[in-house]
Amino acid sequence: MPKLVDRVAIVTGAGRGVGYATALMLAKEGASIVVNDLDAAEAEATVAAIKGGDGNAIACAGDITADDYPETLIQTALDGYGGIDIIVNNAGYIWNGAMHNHTDEQWQAMLDVHVTAPFRILRAFAPWMRQQAKREIEQDGRARCRKVVNVSSVSGTTGAATQVAYSAGKAGVVGLTKTLAKEWGRYNVTVNCVAFGHIRTRLTQPYEGEPPRIDVAGRDYKVGLTDAQIRAVQATAALGRSGEPQDGAGAILLFCFPESDYVTGEVLTCAGGI
Ligand SMILES: NC(=O)c1ccc[n+]([C@@H]2O[C@H](COP(=O)([O-])OP(=O)(O)OC[C@H]3O[C@@H](n4cnc5c(N)ncnc54)[C@H](O)[C@@H]3O)[C@@H](O)[C@H]2O)c1
Numbered sequence: 302m303p304k305l306v307d308r309v310a311i312v313t314g315a316g317r318g319v320g321y322a323t324a325l326m327l328a329k330e331g332a333s334i335v336v337n338d339l340d341a342a343e344a345e346a347t348v349a350a351i352k353g354g355d356g357n358a359i360a361c362a363g364d365i366t367a368d369d370y371p372e373t374l375i376q377t378a379l380d381g382y383g384g385i386d387i388i389v390n391n392a393g394y395i396w397n398g399a400m401h402n403h404t405d406e407q408w409q410a411m412l413d414v415h416v417t418a419p420f421r422i423l424r425a426f427a428p429w430m431r432q433q434a435k436r437e438i439e440q441d442g443r444a445r446c447r448k449v450v451n452v453s454s455v456s457g458t459t460g461a462a463t464q465v466a467y468s469a470g471k472a473g474v475v476g477l478t479k480t481l482a483k484e485w486g487r488y489n490v491t492v493n494c495v496a497f498g499h500i501r502t503r504l505t506q507p508y509e510g511e512p513p514r515i516d517v518a519g520r521d522y523k524v525g526l527t528d529a530q531i532r533a534v535q536a537t538a539a540l541g542r543s544g545e546p547q548d549g550a551g552a553i554l555l556f557c558f559p560e561s562d563y564v565t566g567e568v569l570t571c572a573g574g575i
Contacts, residue, residue: 304558306331309382311374313365313422314392316343318502319452321350322550323389327557328356335378336360337392339518357382364518365392365418371425379429386445387557388426390419390474391452394517395504395524397463408466415470419451420477434488444489446562450553451478453496455572471496475568482566491565493556498572499526499534500544507531539574548573 310327314320316338324334328351336351338344341362351358361377363370378385393414396407434444456464457471475494482492499505506513506525514521526534535542552571555561 303329303331305387308332308386308557309335309378309384310387310389310557311335311337311378311385311422312389312391313337313374313418314339315347316340318504319497319500319546319549319553320389320391321347322546323391323553324358325350325354325356326547326550326554327387327389328358329354330554330557332387332557333357333382334359335374335381337365337374338362339364339392365422366413371418371421374422375425375429384433385426385429385447387448387450388422389450389452389553389557390422391553392418393452393470394515394522395464395467396522397467399463400465403465408469411466411470412473415467416473416477419474423449423477423481430485430490431488434490446559447488447490448557448561449478449481449485449490449492450556451475451492451494452553453478453494453568455496455498455570455575458496458568458570478568479566486565491556491562493561493565494568495549495552495556496568496570496572497549497552498538498544498570498575499531500546500549500571502546505531505543534575537575538572542573544571544573 310332312324315324315336328334336344336347344360344362348358348360359381437444451474453474454471456468478494504524508525512523513525
């Protein structure tokens with residue numbers, strides 16, 4: 302039996318990688334999905350893939366760091382499906398460099414996408430969620446259990462050389478998670494976090510020689526890991542392998558299922574046992 306029938310889920314960065322896998326897996330469990338990505342074509346492709354599997358989805362392409370975007374995202378979900386049950390704050394990218402080369406712009410960009418945007422999306426969700434939960438408490442004695450899953454990284458929980466800004470953003474989202482879990486418990490909203498190790502996506506694509514580059518909002522960033530770096534990560538993983546996007550999505554889904562309704566404020570490491 303699908304576990305999320307009648308649930309509405311927002312997934313940011315769902316055009317690729319872990320977000321894509323999460324959107325498809327949530328849809329397979331019966332949830333209707335609001336698909337965000339910076340890249341409209343990728344967001345539409347995710348919607349098409351979900352609909353191809355008889356699921357429900359609408360696209361809401363846009364930059365999560367844009368000032369007015371969080372309200373647009375929340376309103377799109379409310380207009381499209383009449384409610385919101387799950388928010389997965391997954392969108393992100395890396396902008397690495399040694400500490401002495403980190404610019405203010407780089408620092409700010411990493412905080413913007415990894416912690417400020419999730420904060421602003423959840424703040425935009427708050428007015429509707431509070432009103433709805435209060436109504437449900439009045440009617441049924443208890444609000445429906447809603448779920449927030451934020452995406453962090455082992456870089457944020459344990460540190461990683463050359464990722465000082467990224468790590469700070471990914472550590473910030475842990476603080477956001479723990480505080481909101483305390484603040485929103487009264488509305489029966491669970492707020493948890495998944496910290497990934499090495500998941501095979503375009504951010505971690507293997508290379509030799511010159512690193513590959515990705516375009517994010519018209520600017521290009523170096524990504525990827527050398528084969529030697531990948532072997533080193535795999536050697537430290539108890540499971541002896543890298544994760545696939547489905548592995549990352551699976552960990553996110555654990556916090557979306559009703560079985561985790563009494564789990565909140567937690568950070569789950571999904572890294573193969575490093
Ligand atoms: N892949 C890993 O090993 C790994 C490890 C730790 C944490 N993470 C985190 O997992 C999340 C997903 O990353 P992934 O590996 O699937 O990468 P990915 O590049 O495959 O997918 C990320 C998606 O987010 C979108 N995105 C980026 N910035 C955006 C913005 N401002 N607004 C809207 N969409 C935006 C991109 O367009 C892309 O489609 C990120 O937060 C990343 O930091 C990944």
